[in-house]
Ligand SMILES: [Fe+2]
C-alpha cells in the first residue's frame with residue numbers, strides 16, 4: 166500500500182466531508198432562501214468530492230474499505246481534516262469566512278493537483294476545480310458584501326476573522342508525508358499553494374475593508390488526528406446510523 | 416368603475432377561463448380570484464420552505480454518502496420550489512416579505528403534514544413516498560391552473576417531485592427488504608405518516624366551502640375527496656408490493672367501484688394540527704422566524720453594499 170498517498174487522500178477527503186457536514190446544518194435556517202440553496206449546493210458538491218476521494222483512498226489502501234466505511238466507521242483520531250472545517254457554523258459571517266479561507270486554499274490546490282503524476286488524483290482535482298471556483302466566487306462576494314456593508318456586518322465579520330485566522334496556517338501543513346508525495350510529483354509544494362492563497366485573501370480582505378489580526382498564534386493538529394472538541398459531536402451525528410444499526414444496507 | 420362594467424369584465428374573465436385561456440398578471444381579474452390565489456400560492460410556498468425542516472433534520476445523520484447527497488439535493492429542490500412560488504405570489508401584487516411575516520405570526524397556514532416530527536431515518540422514506548406522492552396528486556392538475564405563472568411554476572416543480580417520490584419509495588423498499596429492525600422502522604414510519612398524508616388533501620368535500628368557486632375558476636380541477644381517493648388507489652398497492660401494511664383496519668378493495676374503501680380520518684386531529692396544536696407547529700414556525708431574525712443583519716448588509724456600489728458607480 167502507498168501509505169503516504171492514502172494518508173493524503175484522507176486529509177483531502179475528510180476536509181470535504183466535515184465541511185459538507187457543517188454546511189448541511191444550515192439547511193432550512195439560512196438568512197435568505199437563495200442562501201439556503203447556495204449553501205446546500207456547496208454541501209452537495211463537497212459530499213460528492215468526499216465520495217470520489219475516499220473511494221479512491223479505499224482502493225489505495227487495498228483493505229476492502231470503500232468511501233462509506235471510511236466516512237462513517239473510523240475513530241476520531243483517524244479523521245485527518247484540518248481544524249478550520251470542524252469549527253462551528255456561528256453566524257452567517259463565520260460560516261462565510263470559514264468557507265472563503267477554505268475555497269481560497271482549495272482553488273490553487275486543485276489547480277496544481279491537476280498536474281499530479283497520479284492520474285486518478287489529477288482527474289479528481291480537475292473535476293472538483295470547476296465547482297470550487299464557483300464556491301470561491303460565492304464566498305468572496307459575501308465577504309466583501311459583509312465587510313463593506315453596514316457597521317454591524319463589518320463588526321461581525323471582522324470578529325469572525327479574528328477568531329478563525331488562527332486556523333488558516335494549518336491549511337499549509339506539511340510533514341514527511343507531503344515531502345515524499347511532493348518528491349514524487351503527486352502533490353504540489355504547500356508553500357506554492359500558500360502564495361496563491363495569500364494573494365486571494367489579501368485582495369478580498371482589502372476590498373472588504375477588513376484587517377488581519379495581529380495575534381499570529383497558529384493552531385494545528387487535525388492533519389495528525391488531534392482535533393478540537395467539536396469533532397466528537399460531528400461524528401456522533403454523522404456516524405449515528407452506522408453505529409446504531411451496524412452492518413446494514415441503506 | 417361602474418357596476419355594469421365590472422359585470423361585463425367578470426363575464427369576459429369567466430369566458431376566458433371557460434375557453435382554457437390563461438390569465439396573466441396584467442390581465443383584469445376579480446379581486447376574489449386574486450385573493451384566493453395569493454392565499455393558495457403563498458401557503459404552497461410556505462409549505463415548501465417549512466417542509467425543508469423535517470427532512471433537513473436528517474441530513475447530518477443520513478446513513479451513507481449517497482443517501483446524504485440525494486437528501487441534500489431534494490431539500491435544495493424544495494427551497495427552489497419555495498422561490499418559484501414566492502415569485503408567482505409577487506406577480507399578483509403581494510409582497511414576499513409580508514406573506515412570510517404572515518407565516519411567522521401564524522396568520523398564514525402551510526401543509527399540516529410538516530407539523531409531525533421526523534423520528535427515524537425511515538421517515539425520510541415515508542415523506543418522499545407519501546408526502547411528495549400526495550403533493551404530486553395535488554400539483555399535476557395545477558399545471559393546468561388558470562393562472563399562468565402558477566401553472567408554469569407547477570410544471571417545473573412536478574418534474575422534481577416525481578424524483579422526490581421515487582427516492583422516498585426507494586428508501587422504504589430498501590428498508591422493507593432489510594433486517595427485521597429496518598423493516599420495523601419502515602412500518603413504524605408508515606404507521607405514523609399514513610393518516611397525516613391522507614389529511615394533506617384537506618377536509619371532505621362537504622366541509623370544503625371554497626372548492627366550488629375554485630373549480631369554476633379552474634384553479635382547482637378535482638375535489639379534495641377525488642384526489643385523496645386517487646392517492647389511496649395508487650399507494651396501497653405500492654405498500655403491498657414492498658410488504659408493508661397500511662394502518663387502516665377498514666381498508667378494502669371494492670371490485671365494483673374499482674376503488675379502495677378506507678376508514679374515517681380523524682378530523683379532530685386534522686383541525687387541531689391546522690390550528691396550531693400539532694406536535695411540531697411551534698418548533699417549525701419558531702425555526703423559520705429565527706432564520707429570518709438571525710439573517711436580518713445579512714440582508715441589511717447586502718442592501719447597504721448594493722447601495723454603496725450604485726453610488727460609487729454614479730460618481
Ligand atoms: Fe416541493
Ligand SMILES: [Fe+2]
Nearest residue numbers: 493547576579
Ligand atoms: Fe418534493
